[in-house]
Amino acid sequence: MQFNYDPVDADEANRQRAIYEPFTHAVRELLDATIRTQAGPEDIAEATRLIEAVTAGLRTSQIDGPFGVRFTTEGEGMSWGNPVIGVRNPxxxxxxxxxxxxxxxxxxxxxxxxxxxxxxVHGGISALILDHILGEAASDGGDRPLFTGTITLKYLRGTPLGALRSEAWVERVEGVKTYARGFISDADGPTVEAEGVFITPAWARDPQ
Structure with a gap:
C-alpha cells in the first residue's frame, strides 16, 4: 500500500486518534492477558487461530517499514509508533x-x-522511560532537535510494578550540549535517578 505522508490537519489527526487509540489499547490488554492467562490448551489454540486471522487481515493494508514521526499542518508531532508515547504502539x-x-x-x-x-519493573524499561522524558525536557517537548549523547542511571532500589511517576528538567546548556536530570518514583520516593547529555545534531546548529 502506498501511504500518504503529507501533514494532516488537527481534525484529521484527532479522527485518526479516535480510530486507532482504542484499538491499540485493546492489543495492550491482549499483551497483559497473554502473560497472565491460565486458559487451557483448547482455548489457547482457538485464541491463536483468531489472532492469526486478525493479523493476516490487518496485513492486507499496511505501510512499508516503521511509522516514523509525522506532523500535523499546525506542526504538532505524531510519534504514534514510539515505544514510550506511541498512540499506535501497544x-x-x-x-x-x-x-x-x-x-x-x-x-x-x-x-x-x-x-x-x-x-x-525491568531495569531496561526504566532506562527507556528516563531516556525519553529527559529528552523531552532537553528538547523543550521536541521543539529543538536533540539526540541522546550519554545517559547514566543510578538504581536506588527496585521499582515496583503499578502506579509510578517520572520527572525531568534541564540543568544547563553548554554550546551544543544540553544536560538534563530526572527520576522515576513510587509512593515512597525515587527508585531510579538519571542524568543525560543531549547533543544538537550538526545539521541543526547555527552556522559559524
Missing part, C-alpha cells in the same frame, strides 16, 4: 507527558508486560 505504557515551569512529568502505570525481577 508496547508503549503509554506516557502522557505534561510540561510547566521548566519541568516535564508524567504519571503512569506499568503491569506484567514490563516486569523484570518478580513484581518489579
Amino acid at each position: 508496547m508503549a505504557p503509554p506516557l502522557e507527558i505534561k510540561r510547566g515551569e521548566g519541568r516535564c512529568w508524567t504519571d503512569f502505570d506499568l503491569g506484567a508486560a514490563y516486569e523484570g525481577p518478580p513484581r518489579h
Whole structure:
C-alpha cells in the first residue's frame, strides 16, 4: 500500500486518534492477558487461530517499514509508533507527558508486560522511560532537535510494578550540549535517578 505522508490537519489527526487509540489499547490488554492467562490448551489454540486471522487481515493494508514521526499542518508531532508515547504502539505504557515551569512529568502505570525481577519493573524499561522524558525536557517537548549523547542511571532500589511517576528538567546548556536530570518514583520516593547529555545534531546548529 502506498501511504500518504503529507501533514494532516488537527481534525484529521484527532479522527485518526479516535480510530486507532482504542484499538491499540485493546492489543495492550491482549499483551497483559497473554502473560497472565491460565486458559487451557483448547482455548489457547482457538485464541491463536483468531489472532492469526486478525493479523493476516490487518496485513492486507499496511505501510512499508516503521511509522516514523509525522506532523500535523499546525506542526504538532505524531510519534504514534514510539515505544514510550506511541498512540499506535501497544508496547508503549503509554506516557502522557505534561510540561510547566521548566519541568516535564508524567504519571503512569506499568503491569506484567514490563516486569523484570518478580513484581518489579525491568531495569531496561526504566532506562527507556528516563531516556525519553529527559529528552523531552532537553528538547523543550521536541521543539529543538536533540539526540541522546550519554545517559547514566543510578538504581536506588527496585521499582515496583503499578502506579509510578517520572520527572525531568534541564540543568544547563553548554554550546551544543544540553544536560538534563530526572527520576522515576513510587509512593515512597525515587527508585531510579538519571542524568543525560543531549547533543544538537550538526545539521541543526547555527552556522559559524
